[in-house]
Amino acid sequence: MVDSIKISVDAMGGDNGPRVAVQGARLALKERKNTSFIFHGRQAELGPLLDECPELKLVSTIRHCENVIAMDEKPSQALRKGRGNSSMWAALQAVKDGEADVAISGGNTGALMAMATFCLRPIEGISRPAIAAIWPTMRSDIIVLDVGATVGGDARQLADFSILGAALARALFDQDSPTVGLLNVGTEEVKGLDSVKEAARLLSGASGAGFTYHGFVEGDDIGRGTVDVVVTEGFTGNIALKTAEGTARQVGTYLRNALKSDILSLLGAALARKALSALKRKMDPRTVNGGVFLGLNGIVIKSHGGTDEIGYKSALGLAYEMSRSRLIEKIEDGLRRFPSTPVQAVPQPEAKPA
Amino acid sequence: MVDSIKISVDAMGGDNGPRVAVQGARLALKERKNTSFIFHGRQAELGPLLDECPELKLVSTIRHCENVIAMDEKPSQALRKGRGNSSMWAALQAVKDGEADVAISGGNTGALMAMATFCLRPIEGISRPAIAAIWPTMRSDIIVLDVGATVGGDARQLADFSILGAALARALFDQDSPTVGLLNVGTEEVKGLDSVKEAARLLSGASGAGFTYHGFVEGDDIGRGTVDVVVTEGFTGNIALKTAEGTARQVGTYLRNALKSDILSLLGAALARKALSALKRKMDPRTVNGGVFLGLNGIVIKSHGGTDEIGYKSALGLAYEMSRSRLIEKIEDGLRRFPSTPVQAVPQPEAKPA
Numbered sequence: 051m052v053d054s055i056k057i058s059v060d061a062m063g064g065d066n067g068p069r070v071a072v073q074g075a076r077l078a079l080k081e082r083k084n085t086s087f088i089f090h091g092r093q094a095e096l097g098p099l100l101d102e103c104p105e106l107k108l109v110s111t112i113r114h115c116e117n118v119i120a121m122d123e124k125p126s127q128a129l130r131k132g133r134g135n136s137s138m139w140a141a142l143q144a145v146k147d148g149e150a151d152v153a154i155s156g157g158n159t160g161a162l163m164a165m166a167t168f169c170l171r172p173i174e175g176i177s178r179p180a181i182a183a184i185w186p187t188m189r190s191d192i193i194v195l196d197v198g199a200t201v202g203g204d205a206r207q208l209a210d211f212s213i214l215g216a217a218l219a220r221a222l223f224d225q226d227s228p229t230v231g232l233l234n235v236g237t238e239e240v241k242g243l244d245s246v247k248e249a250a251r252l253l254s255g256a257s258g259a260g261f262t263y264h265g266f267v268e269g270d271d272i273g274r275g276t277v278d279v280v281v282t283e284g285f286t287g288n289i290a291l292k293t294a295e296g297t298a299r300q301v302g303t304y305l306r307n308a309l310k311s312d313i314l315s316l317l318g319a320a321l322a323r324k325a326l327s328a329l330k331r332k333m334d335p336r337t338v339n340g341g342v343f344l345g346l347n348g349i350v351i352k353s354h355g356g357t358d359e360i361g362y363k364s365a366l367g368l369a370y371e372m373s374r375s376r377l378i379e380k381i382e383d384g385l386r387r388f389p390s391t392p393v394q395a396v397p398q399p400e401a402k403p404a
Numbered sequence: 405m406v407d408s409i410k411i412s413v414d415a416m417g418g419d420n421g422p423r424v425a426v427q428g429a430r431l432a433l434k435e436r437k438n439t440s441f442i443f444h445g446r447q448a449e450l451g452p453l454l455d456e457c458p459e460l461k462l463v464s465t466i467r468h469c470e471n472v473i474a475m476d477e478k479p480s481q482a483l484r485k486g487r488g489n490s491s492m493w494a495a496l497q498a499v500k501d502g503e504a505d506v507a508i509s510g511g512n513t514g515a516l517m518a519m520a521t522f523c524l525r526p527i528e529g530i531s532r533p534a535i536a537a538i539w540p541t542m543r544s545d546i547i548v549l550d551v552g553a554t555v556g557g558d559a560r561q562l563a564d565f566s567i568l569g570a571a572l573a574r575a576l577f578d579q580d581s582p583t584v585g586l587l588n589v590g591t592e593e594v595k596g597l598d599s600v601k602e603a604a605r606l607l608s609g610a611s612g613a614g615f616t617y618h619g620f621v622e623g624d625d626i627g628r629g630t631v632d633v634v635v636t637e638g639f640t641g642n643i644a645l646k647t648a649e650g651t652a653r654q655v656g657t658y659l660r661n662a663l664k665s666d667i668l669s670l671l672g673a674a675l676a677r678k679a680l681s682a683l684k685r686k687m688d689p690r691t692v693n694g695g696v697f698l699g700l701n702g703i704v705i706k707s708h709g710g711t712d713e714i715g716y717k718s719a720l721g722l723a724y725e726m727s728r729s730r731l732i733e734k735i736e737d738g739l740r741r742f743p744s745t746p747v748q749a750v751p752q753p754e755a756k757p758a
Binding site for chain 2: 188198201233236242243269270271272273274282284285286288289290292293295296298300302305308311312316317318319320322323326329332333
């Protein structure tokens with residue numbers, strides 16, 4: 051049994067108000083008893099919600115905070131207005147101060163990334179933080195990053211993402227040397243962007259240092275689960291993630307409509323309802339809710355803003371597992387093992403006189 | 405009834421040999437009687453295959469050509485070796501010479517694009533050709549481009565793609581002013597790449613000139629069918645396309661496995677087999693086989709290299725519809741209507757002395 055894990059919750063973030071966070075925590079506590087919570091937000095709203103959940107209340111603290119970051123606030127604006135005095139900031143500060151093991155928010159992603167970067171700072175040796183998605187595949191869950199923290203990215207950033215993603219795979223899946231693939235297109239000659247080709251050279255040279263470099267992968271390799279970690283910059287990664295979500299929803303709609311099309315199919319669907327429910331659970335986006343902010347001096351989980359308590363519970367479960375598996379240590383270990391880490395290589399010329 | 409459509413077929417392209425092309429044509433002829441074919445490839449292989457299909461043979465010509473472009477040949481290599489003397493080149497040349505209305509190949513995509521660009525040349529006013537995919541969505545089929553001809557692309561290229569995609573939508577879906585969306589990420593402030601932001605300005609100014617500019621769309625808007633034409637550069641477009649294919653395959657596998665999991669589900673699946681077959685047909689990648697090369701002085705359809713005769717038939721049907729709907733005229737019309745077409749604006753400074 052591990053020590054207790056304390057989760058710092060921005061209870062005001064998300065489209066559906068603080069009830070989702072509190073009820074999600076109630077459900078999460080049932081699954082993992084050794085969890086405790088700090089809820090940041092408005093006492094007047096949180097107090098009554100916690101009163102409804104006596105068991106949760108026993109392991110929870112409320113930290114009153116009046117100021118809430120709006121879902122549509124621009125990151126720079128949010129940082130200006132909410133630094134030091136918003137429920138989002140307070141949730142992050144508790145991790146920085148060592149009061150909590152991990153922070154979670156269902157709020158504005160851009161604002162959360164800006165605040166988290168400002169509050170927790172990137173790990174030394176990592177140029178930019180990334181958002182990693184846990185992606186269910188035909189083989190098992192894999193990690194895809196970056197899915198939205200960056201737009202564009204050079205070879206060094208892609209190498210950093212590989213280190214981060216591999217550390218997350220080691221932490222989450224208990225793998226010694228997860229396979230890493232660079233997302234690319236299939237045309238033989240051009241073989242994608244220069245940054246991706248250059249990253250391939252960096253990763254080939256570093257293969258074995260906490261990960262096994264697989265080579266290029268294409269879009270359909272994600273769902274196939276060809277590698278444990280798929281690395282790309284945030285523009286393409288975000289579009290791939292949302293395209294996959296859209297496609298899954300589309301196929302689900304096709305299936306529902308098809309099964310309603312005639313009486314025999316309706317009857318068949320009724321008989322097969324156990325299988326269809328299992329499928330529905332498997333495809334439920336709530337079961338894999340939660341993006342992991344990687345590369346900061348502290349673990350931050352972003353829950354989907356529009357989720358319900360079931361989805362929030364999943365994100366809290368992810369937060370728990372991240373803390374338990376000592377993710378940050380694994381990232382620092384990965385950085386040490388990466389031969390001539392790109393970032394470490396940069397300051398050297400500065401040390402010499404020109 | 406329209407005039408007869410003549411399709412120029414690179415019969416040797418594809419993973420599965422010339423039988424797929426010939427059998428695909430046999431099936432396509434059944435659906436559209438006023439089609440005729442020129443098959444380019446090895447007489448010794450094509451002759452016996454056509455002998456098996458007497459009706460097809462009546463409307464077909466074989467043009468012997470010994471040289472075949474390999475599926476793994478680099479585009480530059482293919483162009484050097486196969487220019488003027490390969491079945492792929494001959495198929496394109498027949499369109500250039502006005503002998504055929506449209507060319508089709510299941511061969512090497514990169515080689516086909518290189519040869520098509522060299523042989524047919526880009527339409528004046530279009531900087532780079534693109535590959536468009538017909539994408540089934542919850543609403544209806546839409547067009548997504550570029551899905552693989554380019555890697556990266558500036559605002560002018562994205563504007564060109566919008567003109568091309570809108571013309572294709574007008575041709576294929578009989579729409580007067582199809583809606584066009586630029587694929588982007590959802591973060592509010594950064595809002596994606598500079599090229600995409602600049603393209604948005606160009607398209608806002610041109611909305612109404614053969615298309616209606618909708619604004620930015622995200623990855624999940626593709627499957628939802630939010631707009632008629634989704635525009636992006638080829639790296640992201642290719643990855644989105646393959647990610648969607650992979651996801652659809654993944655969900656299909658989940659469904660099959662779920663329905664085999666217990667006896668009641670098996671029985672239910674048997675009863676619902678009409679609906680499940682309909683779903684299978686709807687999700688069959690062969691029914692939407694065929695990428696359209698857009699922006700050249702001639703219509704070229706790329707069939708998936710690994711498809712069978714059913715898939716090839718779909719690609720031939722697409723080729724037929726493209727010719728019938730006078731796609732090239734619609735593109736030229738779109739270019740004329742686009743206010744100060746980016747490309748037309750470029751030569752002006754050159755005309756003045758510096």
